[in-house]
Amino acid sequence: MAKQTDRGLENREIILGVLTEVLEKGSFVHLILNQALYKYQYLDKADRAFITRVTEGTLEYMLQIDAVIDRYSKTKTKRMKPLIRSILRMSVYQLLYMDRVPDSAVCNEAVKLAVKHKFHGLKGFVNGVLRTISREKAQIAFEDPALRYSVPAWMYEKWVQDWGEETTEKIAASFLKTRPTWVRCNLSAASREEILISLKQEGAKAEPLAGSDSMIALSGYDYLEGLTAFCEGWIQVQDISSSLVGELAAPKEGAYILDVCAAPGGKSLHLADKLKGTGLVEARDLTEQKTALIEDNLARCGLTNIRARVWDATVPDPQWENQADIVIADLPCSGMGIIGRKPDIKYRMTEEGLKELEELQRRILSVVWRYVKPGGKLIYSTCTINRGENEKNADWIRRNLPFDPVDITKLLPDGWERESTASLEEGQIQILPGIGPWEDFDGFFISVFKRRI
The missing domain is CATH 3.40.50.150 (Vaccinia Virus protein VP39)
Structure with a gap:
């Protein structure tokens, strides 16, 4: 059990590091997250999937998450210490959107992170805010569509001006959906059939796009650099x-x-x-x-x-x-x-x-x-x-x-x-x-x- 707990804390430490680089230092999430996943290749597939989901999910829902934190915390997110703010954000994402992670574990790991980073005096604050949100989460709702889809209000309004209410809501909702990785086959290197066989032999789910001779929807793989088709230059990530x-x-x-x-x-x-x-x-x-x-x-x-x-x-x-x-x-x-x-x-x-x-x-x-x-x-x-x-x-x-x-x-x-x-x-x-x-x-x-x- 201790080993499992230590691994959970290690995963969350990685997530915290990525979020700090992106939100406090202005780095790009796709670059920093990829670097982290490459550095920690020794972690198993489930751990890397957890790191990816929590990192990306926290950023996707951050405006909504901040609104929830501000509702239940006397200290608003803008006035919090950056590291505490990131710990709360990633933890609230887990509370609201990850049913498989017990709320008690989320709260405990957040407190451990705060203590590990020398914020002993704020562990009660972190614990209190998260446990309150855990108790109240069934009553949380968002009437404002921009907040519901975690889009800046000015951006959502601009889309409404350009595309109308109904289309804008569909656009905003689509950004929160899980999508496959699209890859294009370099047909001068290998045929699509050869590439599909290689991908499936290595455990990836690969679905060719109807009407295209080169596009494949890729999912279920561990990491891209571990696929022969990528290393050999047969495929290129491209939407x-x-x-x-x-x-x-x-x-x-x-x-x-x-x-x-x-x-x-x-x-x-x-x-x-x-x-x-x-x-x-x-x-x-x-x-x-x-x-x-x-x-x-x-x-x-x-x-x-x-x-x-x-x-x-x-x-x-x-x-x-x-x-x-x-x-x-x-x-x-x-x-x-x-x-x-x-x-x-x-x-x-x-x-x-x-x-x-x-x-x-x-x-x-x-x-x-x-x-x-x-x-x-x-x-x-x-x-x-x-x-x-x-x-x-x-x-x-x-x-x-x-x-x-x-x-x-x-x-x-x-x-x-x-x-x-x-x-x-x-x-x-x-x-x-x-x-x-x-x-x-x-x-x-x-x-x-x-x-x-």
Whole structure:
């Protein structure tokens, strides 16, 4: 029993460390959590699953959790010591959303964490708040929909303005659902059938996407780096929404392609794979840290027709003017479409930040369009559901740059054209999570243009 208890405390110590890095130091949860899981590979699958769920769940429901804590604590969360605040948050998540963890164990482990970190004087406070919430949790309810789905009020209201009440509620609810990991097969390395066999032999649940020759829903695996298919470069983590960029680009063999904001490189790798060893994909990003992510994926996948380069997309590059058959401008954005995978986005983005991003996107577009040769394609995309970054900027391209939209209706998987929330004839598609055939996919916007000759 002691060994089991020690393991539980160790797991919670790891969770506390990740939450502290994310919430108090501004680190990105997907990076810090992955680093922690890699460091503690010796833990068994159940322990790593617990760490992942509590970490991500605490961030997903944090606004709601804080409201609950503030209801039952005289000291409000904003005024608490950071470590105590994180201990309470992760513990309240367990009390409200994890039936298999006994409430008494949650309270006891929280007190032990506080004591371990030299907060002996606050152990009674921690215990009292958690035991009160445990007793009262059946009566806890949230009338405000933004709080019910743990979304900042300003963000929820903006979605309502853009998409209406009913659609907004579906979007917000979808971000709290458990989803599989989507991976794309690098078909120049192995067939999808070979990849499926390998994944299933190693105990992963792998379901191919109907209508796609390369997408697989992956779940039930221990950790990704332990799968042969990943280590050999046969698969790349990439959501279906993101993979549509490569499908809509539809590159011809021998094409020259420039991806101006490429890290970590999923779209660039997809396009290089589609070129079947011909042509060239140059994958750029702002810093060496970001291009290192691209290079790591290049080394793993073994593609030879792709290279990474550090370049600021706002700075013109005369050597590429009129050279690219396709320019991919998947630009820095608010990330509102991927909150389901990166819940800390909700707490980083502001209304002022949205306006700055919309302006940055136009600054980049005003530079990179010149790289497209006459008759070539410019693809502007974002992983957000904000109209200001999406439809409005696509309209800005039409009005200010020498490009015409490309009808993408026939390039989409069967059925998608009937559910689109943007004009396919005008070269646009807006994927909304929780809506239509892309219910379980990331929110994403893609617009395709052809440069006038």
